[in-house]
Amino acid sequence: MKNKVALVTGAGQGIGRAIALRLAKDGFAVAVADFNQETARKVADEIAHTGRKAVAVTVDVSNREQFFAAVEKARTALGGFDVIVNNAGVAPTTLIEEITPEIVDKVYGVNVKGVIWGMQAAIKAFKAEGHGGKIINASSQAGHVGNPELAVYSSSKFAVRGLTQTAARDLAHLGITVNGYCPGIVKTPMWEEIDRQVSEAAGKPLGYGTAEFAKNITLGRLSEPEDVAACVAFLAGPDSDYMTGQSLLIDGGMVF
Ligand code: NAI
Numbered sequence: 001m002k003n004k005v006a007l008v009t010g011a012g013q014g015i016g017r018a019i020a021l022r023l024a025k026d027g028f029a030v031a032v033a034d035f036n037q038e039t040a041r042k043v044a045d046e047i048a049h050t051g052r053k054a055v056a057v058t059v060d061v062s063n064r065e066q067f068f069a070a071v072e073k074a075r076t077a078l079g080g081f082d083v084i085v086n087n088a089g090v091a092p093t094t095l096i097e098e099i100t101p102e103i104v105d106k107v108y109g110v111n112v113k114g115v116i117w118g119m120q121a122a123i124k125a126f127k128a129e130g131h132g133g134k135i136i137n138a139s140s141q142a143g144h145v146g147n148p149e150l151a152v153y154s155s156s157k158f159a160v161r162g163l164t165q166t167a168a169r170d171l172a173h174l175g176i177t178v179n180g181y182c183p184g185i186v187k188t189p190m191w192e193e194i195d196r197q198v199s200e201a202a203g204k205p206l207g208y209g210t211a212e213f214a215k216n217i218t219l220g221r222l223s224e225p226e227d228v229a230a231c232v233a234f235l236a237g238p239d240s241d242y243m244t245g246q247s248l249l250i251d252g253g254m255v256f
Helices: 014-025 037-049 064-078 101-129 151-174 189-202 225-236
Strands: 005-009 029-034 054-058 083-086 133-138 176-183 247-250
Touching (some): 005 014, 005 064, 014 037, 014 083, 029 064, 037 054, 101 151, 133 151, 151 176, 176 225, 225 247
Parallel strands (some): 005 029, 005 083, 029 054, 133 176, 176 247
16 A cells, blocks of 8 residues: 555544554555544554654544545645545434434534545545545444434434445546445444443443443454454455445444
8 A cells, every 4th residue: 555545534543543553554644534633643643653654634524624624634744645534423322302403413413424525525635636546434333223322323324324325326437436334333432432321321331341242243242443444444455446335344243
């Protein structure tokens, strides 16, 4: 991947961080994009210490102008633009009766609009570079089956799969492929927070992170962020050149 440039959103922690580190290991120069300036800088420094090029970019993906500016900054700083990973996401838990306009705006703003703005900004950058590229979008196993207390989140992840399929058809003539990934239950701050919120609502610890819960997963364990990053590395590299419109499940066998 020498001389290739990738931008990963939500790369300050969790799955995004693992993707950024993995793509750097595979040879990409990486733009570490996150809402959180401090964590983005930390991950960019981590990459720079390995001898790869990296830049930290602060962005709220739900803001179209900011997203275009972030991609342009990455392109200028790293000297090209080849891959975008629209990974940033939010997942507040709510019962259906308690969904508020604010929750819908927030979740759809980041998870759905953020993917649309990211795809648009990437298309502009690919065109400016005079070549195609790869767009990779984060969906979820919750984008395949409704997850309890996560109606807004689950529906936003169904939407991402729809966007991925449609964009794949719309963008093929530009040499752009569009694929996605659907993690299962990954040990990240997001999952810890869901576990905390759902347990709090139930008035008792539900132990979603325990070995007992992992028995519900075919492979018998929760996912590490690196399990997801390996799949994204495949989607970002040349071995997936003949794939488009797919959203790969990496969930240890939860949905099939
Ligand atoms: P996380 O909450 O641990 O990390 C998300 C990162 O995104 C944070 O660094 C945060 O600052 C950043 N972020 C949030 N809002 C942002 C915004 N508006 N603009 C820019 N950055 C923003 O989440 P995690 O677990 O790493 O998830 C990453 C992606 O994978 C998300 O799209 C999530 O929905 C998806 N996913 C996660 C699963 C899990 O079990 N952890 C399962 C299935 C999908």
